[in-house]
Amino acid sequence: TGSLGGNGIDTTFTPVSPNTDDAVTVPAGYSSDVVIRWGDPVIAGAPEFDFENQTAAAQARQYGFNCDLAVMFPMDDRDERFLFTVNHEYTTEPSMFRGYDPENPTREQVEIAWAAHGMSVVELASRPNDGGLDPVLGSYNRRITALTPFELRGPAVGPLTRTNADPTGTRVLGTLNNCAGGHTPWGTVLSGEENFNQYFGTAGAVTDTTRLEQLRRYGIAAETSGRKWENFDDRFDLAKEPNEVNRFGYVVEVDPWNPDSTPVKHSAMGRFKHEGASIHVTPGGTVVAYSGDDERFDYLYKFVSSRRITPGQTATARAENMKILDEGTLYVATFSGNSPAAEIDGTGALPADGRFDGTGTWIPLMTVTADGAAVSHVDGMTPEQVAVHTRMAGDAVGATKMDRPEDVEPSPTTGKVYMALTNNSQRGTAGKAAADEANPRHNNKHGQVVEITDDHAGTTFGWNLLLVCGDPKEADTYFGGFDKSKVSPISCPDNVAFGPDGGLWVSTDGNALGFNDGLYSVATSGPNRGETKLFLTVPVGAETCGPLVFENRAIVNVQHPGEKDGSSIENPASHWPDGGASQPRPSTVVAWKNGFGGGAGSLGGLL
Ligand code: FEO
Ligand code: CA
Ligand code: CA
Ligand code: CA
Numbered sequence: 001t002g003s004l005g006g007n008g009i010d011t012t013f014t015p016v017s018p019n020t021d022d023a024v025t026v027p028a029g030y031s032s033d034v035v036i037r038w039g040d041p042v043i044a045g046a047p048e049f050d051f052e053n054q055t056a057a058a059q060a061r062q063y064g065f066n067c068d069l070a071v072m073f074p075m076d077d078r079d080e081r082f083l084f085t086v087n088h089e090y091t092t093e094p095s096m097f098r099g100y101d102p103e104n105p106t107r108e109q110v111e112i113a114w115a116a117h118g119m120s121v122v123e124l125a126s127r128p129n130d131g132g133l134d135p136v137l138g139s140y141n142r143r144i145t146a147l148t149p150f151e152l153r154g155p156a157v158g159p160l161t162r163t164n165a166d167p168t169g170t171r172v173l174g175t176l177n178n179c180a181g182g183h184t185p186w187g188t189v190l191s192g193e194e195n196f197n198q199y200f201g202t203a204g205a206v207t208d209t210t211r212l213e214q215l216r217r218y219g220i221a222a223e224t225s226g227r228k229w230e231n232f233d234d235r236f237d238l239a240k241e242p243n244e245v246n247r248f249g250y251v252v253e254v255d256p257w258n259p260d261s262t263p264v265k266h267s268a269m270g271r272f273k274h275e276g277a278s279i280h281v282t283p284g285g286t287v288v289a290y291s292g293d294d295e296r297f298d299y300l301y302k303f304v305s306s307r308r309i310t311p312g313q314t315a316t317a318r319a320e321n322m323k324i325l326d327e328g329t330l331y332v333a334t335f336s337g338n339s340p341a342a343e344i345d346g347t348g349a350l351p352a353d354g355r356f357d358g359t360g361t362w363i364p365l366m367t368v369t370a371d372g373a374a375v376s377h378v379d380g381m382t383p384e385q386v387a388v389h390t391r392m393a394g395d396a397v398g399a400t401k402m403d404r405p406e407d408v409e410p411s412p413t414t415g416k417v418y419m420a421l422t423n424n425s426q427r428g429t430a431g432k433a434a435a436d437e438a439n440p441r442h443n444n445k446h447g448q449v450v451e452i453t454d455d456h457a458g459t460t461f462g463w464n465l466l467l468v469c470g471d472p473k474e475a476d477t478y479f480g481g482f483d484k485s486k487v488s489p490i491s492c493p494d495n496v497a498f499g500p501d502g503g504l505w506v507s508t509d510g511n512a513l514g515f516n517d518g519l520y521s522v523a524t525s526g527p528n529r530g531e532t533k534l535f536l537t538v539p540v541g542a543e544t545c546g547p548l549v550f551e552n553r554a555i556v557n558v559q560h561p562g563e564k565d566g567s568s569i570e571n572p573a574s575h576w577p578d579g580g581a582s583q584p585r586p587s588t589v590v591a592w593k594n595g596f597g598g599g600a601g602s603l604g605g606l607l
Helices: 107-116 209-217 315-321 383-388 390-396
Strands: 030-037 067-074 081-088 118-126 133-136 142-144 149-153 171-173 178-183 189-193 251-254 264-266 278-281 287-292 296-298 300-305 328-337 357-368 374-376 405-410 417-421 448-454 460-468 493-498 504-508 518-522 532-537 543-550 553-559 587-593
Touching: 030 133, 067 189, 067 553, 067 587, 081 133, 081 178, 178 278, 178 405, 209 390, 278 405, 287 405, 287 417, 328 390, 357 383, 357 390, 374 383, 383 390, 417 493, 417 504, 448 493, 493 543, 504 543, 518 543, 532 553
Parallel strands: 067 178, 067 543, 149 264, 405 493
Antiparallel strands: 030 587, 067 081, 081 118, 118 133, 118 142, 149 171, 178 189, 189 251, 251 264, 278 287, 287 300, 300 328, 328 357, 357 374, 357 460, 405 417, 417 448, 448 460, 493 504, 504 518, 518 532, 543 553, 553 587
């Protein structure tokens, strides 16, 4: 309905110049404003934010830290009210608490951090006279934190997920490090638990070598953690509560339309550093969910459901549809290039056929059937082990090691799947995988965007690199064959989104070209295929997250402004968004074409 349809943003805008400004910058003819900031009230009665006197009780009712994924559903057909869901990926205690001692955090600081993680559901209202959006303390509003009960479902449930506090292995407190995600056709939000490794540690000993290897594969060592949460709750202590860590690293599903609902963790989709999950529905009604594992040399996965969608947006239909991601087959991807290996030399030089391209195969890892029974397709691993130690299942079947699979999303109009591979400084280094046609550069600083033509419910696909990112003046970049003198430089693609017309948008994190991160439009078809234009830049030290593009309007989450070497509370690298001498605050921003709004309906000012 309304502004969630239409033609999106007209990509004839004049690109923003790369810059290092401590501001959100949009093209001429566009405006932007902050929607909601870290600490702003979400639940009615929450206090106003007070950086100097924050409490856990306040934070649990306020907008969390480091907003990442954004999902928006219309609440009416007049574009007046929207239901907005956001991830709060992680906290940065040294920039949240004056005088923070990393060796000895206080209980209150740790509990504030627990409350600042998770997700927010907040109603947004369209401003009558422009494209701005304002938060409303509505009845759907909800905070999900590190303490909110979740239901863990699927093959992981069993001896590997039981804890002292939860002998059933099904009731997990909280969600952590929620990065990207997506929405489902049945009105729920999917969110990936990404770098959950950082929350677990121990001062004790873990001696089982098999277990140490399993932890190592997920980047976890049996040593004290950076955050010291294990000193405040035994569940974060790897020696005292060995299975708690097996209860994070899943795709979670939240029904934002029912603030009392229990969110779900779907272990049939595997456990890894899920960047996110996004859905394609085949003409036959099969639901396919794509998910990347964001680590250097890790894998791309998809889950193919055996259930079909129950029509309707009733609570009953939604509860039924929240079982779709519990039954089906989990696959991992292998990529093969079609050019001779000798032509892929690690420099990024195009092979003789002029394209980085080839085919791929999806290798099944496990299948969950309608009765909940699960079958492993990996020799030597039970379904429970595949669900919990999914990376090791991918290793066992020889999945292709990619340059950090970030967001993966199918186009709503063409069904083609676009994946951001953000970078990989270790590609081609001693003992690590060398360049291949899908990951063609050694010491890959700037990443690439892969276009996949998938047989969605099947097991084969074709692929090509749409973008090999970087400075277009450099020979090792490729922009879909488009004239490189006419594109914006782009580095470290992270999130992928589509306008209502199917136009591709890519946002960046960690730009290695020396200017601020941003949001780009990228043409995928026609004579301009590969044309890349910078639409918006975010303030100093920030990452451009959760992009949503609607009719003449875009939303971005400005994550970790000021996160830069040398930044501190005494001397912050950013004062955005409040200006003056203020501390930076991760915040949600909306940008719109001037003339947007102005009365009845979103197009009032433009028609
Ligand atoms: Fe949280 Fe992979 O970005
Ligand atoms: Ca080729
Ligand atoms: Ca991300
Ligand atoms: Ca990222």
